[in-house]
Amino acid sequence: MADVTGISGKYTLPANGFTAPAGKQFKAWSVGGVEKVVGDKITVTANTTVTAVWEAVEYNVTVTGGTASVGAGTPITKATMGTTVTLTAGAAPSGKVFDKWEVVSGGITLADANSATTTFTMPASAVSVKATYKNAPHTHTYNQETVKPEALKTPADCTSNAVYFKSCSCGAISTTDTFVAMNTALGHAYGSDWKYDSTNHWHECSRCHDKKDEAAHDYGSDNVCDTCGYYKTVPHTHNLTLVAAKAATCTEGGKEAYYKCEGCGKFYEDVLGTKEITDLASWGNIAKIAHTTKQTVTKATPTANGKIVNYCSVCKKTLSTTVIPKASSIKLKATSLTYNGKVRTPKVIVNDRTGKTLVKNTDYTVSYAKGRKYVGKYAVKITFKGKYSGTKTLYFTIKPKATSISSLKAGSKKFTVKWKKQATQTTGYQVQVATNKKFKKNKKTVTIKKQKTTKTTVKKLKAKKKYYVRVCTYKTVKINGKSIRIYSGWSKTKTVTTKK
Ligand SMILES: [Zn+2]
Ligand SMILES: [Zn+2]
Ligand SMILES: [Zn+2]
Ligand SMILES: [Zn+2]
Ligand SMILES: [Zn+2]
Incomplete structure (x- = not known):
């Protein structure tokens, strides 16, 4: 509320305009320590403070099936905020007992909702709680x-x-x-087969092993019980014969010697029949012996695989087979060389089908033809050895040195070409001309058969035409009685254009 000014003399106290604190309500005005009610008149002679006096609000407490109190006091129906209220359930109806408290309204939390006597703290609102009951437990019979x-x-x-x-x-x-x-016992489950010992036979319950129909064996005239088939053991003197030992081989195990009784069919380790062999199949067995390994080698050739076969010389069984891949790739590192005045020995490279490189002098030897210095064609013979067999002959060529064009001079429908003389390992020269770079169009080849001649004129050409020119050397050699020419590589190509 705002202050009031300009008052002198009588002032009528107004209605409360302040907001009350939680759980409180306006009670009176206090003027100089004296409580006054709204509408009372006071006399103002100086600045006066009027203070609102608050009092706690009492809210309703409703208890169904019980009472509320403060502590152990008399029942209450109202309480102010913050009061600790005790709830006490009333007597239960016949055949029932207290179950729990239910909060109907007021949103309170009970100290123990399952206890017939409990407490809660009063909020700033009315509260309603209800006692509930359940059937009283009974004593089982x-x-x-x-x-x-x-x-x-x-x-x-x-x-x-x-x-x-x-x-x-x-x-x-x-x-x-x-x-x-009553009448729930299962009764025995006797089987129809006979159980027996050396004296009696009987039917037996599979569940409790109770015996029924137990009686002594009835042998009649033999040693077999007519009822259960039991074979009576009759003492007899064994009639032992030796079964000779059998030696093991590489295909079959052997067996120790033992004795067999012709009378009872039993087996014994000793001639006196004191150590019986009850399981002959697993007694006295001798393990197979190792195979006697031998080897055959079929050598590989340049065209066929070989193989190494390990076998047993006694039983002939093949124990292992290893393929030797054929030596299918046999090459010279170089097949065309140029004369340089030295003896030439190009390396041989041999690989098998799988790409493995064979070893010289272990897998093969190499012999080169004599000479191999001058221009010619030379044989290289590969002879296989070790795991390989067969031969193969390869050839390489030593060509003469090349030459170069020293001048080209054009004329009318002709030109003259000069080249450097090749002094060694040369018989003559060859000049090639054409109208395209690849020497395909209008090609002409001129052979000069003298080593000393170093120029020639190529005639009958087209006028005003560009010609490509190249020169090589050759040497005539005898191979197997035949004369053949071995040519050098070409010189660098030069061009010339003929005149009109
Ligand atoms: Zn019961
Ligand atoms: Zn039974
Ligand atoms: Zn029997
Ligand atoms: Zn016997
Ligand atoms: Zn064998």
């Missing part, structure tokens, strides 16, 4: 003989009935009171 799986104490067996715990009419099961479920 286990007098019901109800057969149900959860009540089983002891299952039935061949001769005894099942035993169950008794139940209460509410369904609860006793842990001590029992009853016998």
Whole structure:
């Protein structure tokens, strides 16, 4: 509320315009320590402070089925905010007991909603709570003989009935009171086959092994029981014969010597028949012996694989086979060389089918033709050895040195070409001309058969035409009685244009 000014003399106290604090309401105005009500008149002679006096609000407390109080005091129906209110449930109806408190309104939290006497703190609003009840528990009476799986104490067996715990009419099961479920014993499960020992035979229950129809064997005139087939053991003197030892081979195991009784068919380790062999199949076995390994080698050739076969010389069994890949790639590192005044020996490279490189002098040897210095064609013979067999002959050529064009002079439909003389390993020269770079169009070849001639004029050409020119050397050699020319590489190509 705003201050009021300019008052002198009588002033009528107004209605409260302040907002009350939580849980409080306006009670009166206080002027100089004296409480005044709204509408009272005061006399103002100086600056005067009027203070609002607040009082706590009492809110309704409604309890259904019980009472509210403060502490152990008398019942209350109202309480102010912050008061600790005690709830006490009333007497339960017949056959019921207190269950819990339910908060109907007021949003309070009870100290213990499940206790018949509890407390809560009063909020700034009315509160309503209600006591609820449930059926009083009963004392079980286990007098019901109800057969149900959860009540089983002891299952039935061949001769005894099942035993169950008794139940209460509410369904609860006793842990001590029992009853016998009549006619639930299973009865014996005797098999139709006979069980026996050395004296008797009988039928036996598969469940409890109870014996029925037990009686002594009835042999009649032989040693076999007519009822169960039991064979009576009759003492006799063994008639032992030696079964000779059998030596092991590489294909079959052997066997130690043993004795067999012709009378009872039993086997013995000793001639006196004191150590019986009950399991002859696993007794006295001698392991197979190792194979006698031998080897055959089929050598590989340049055209066929070879193989290494390991076999047993006794039983002939093949123990392993290893392929030797054929030596299918046989090459010279260089097949065309140029004369340089030295003896030439190009290297041989041999690979097998798998790309593995064979080793010289282990897998093969190489012999080169004589000479191999001058222009000519030379043989290289590869002879296989070791795991390989066969031969192969390769050839390489030593060509003469090339030459170069020293001048080209054009004339009318002709030109003259000069080249450098090649002094060694040369018989003559060859000049080639054409109208294109690749020497395909209008090609002419002129052979000069003298080593000393170093120029020639090429005639009968087209006028005003550009010609490409190149020169090589050659040497005539005898190979197998035949004369053949071996040419050098070409010189650098030069061009000339003929005149009109
Ligand atoms: Zn009960
Ligand atoms: Zn039984
Ligand atoms: Zn029998
Ligand atoms: Zn015997
Ligand atoms: Zn063998």
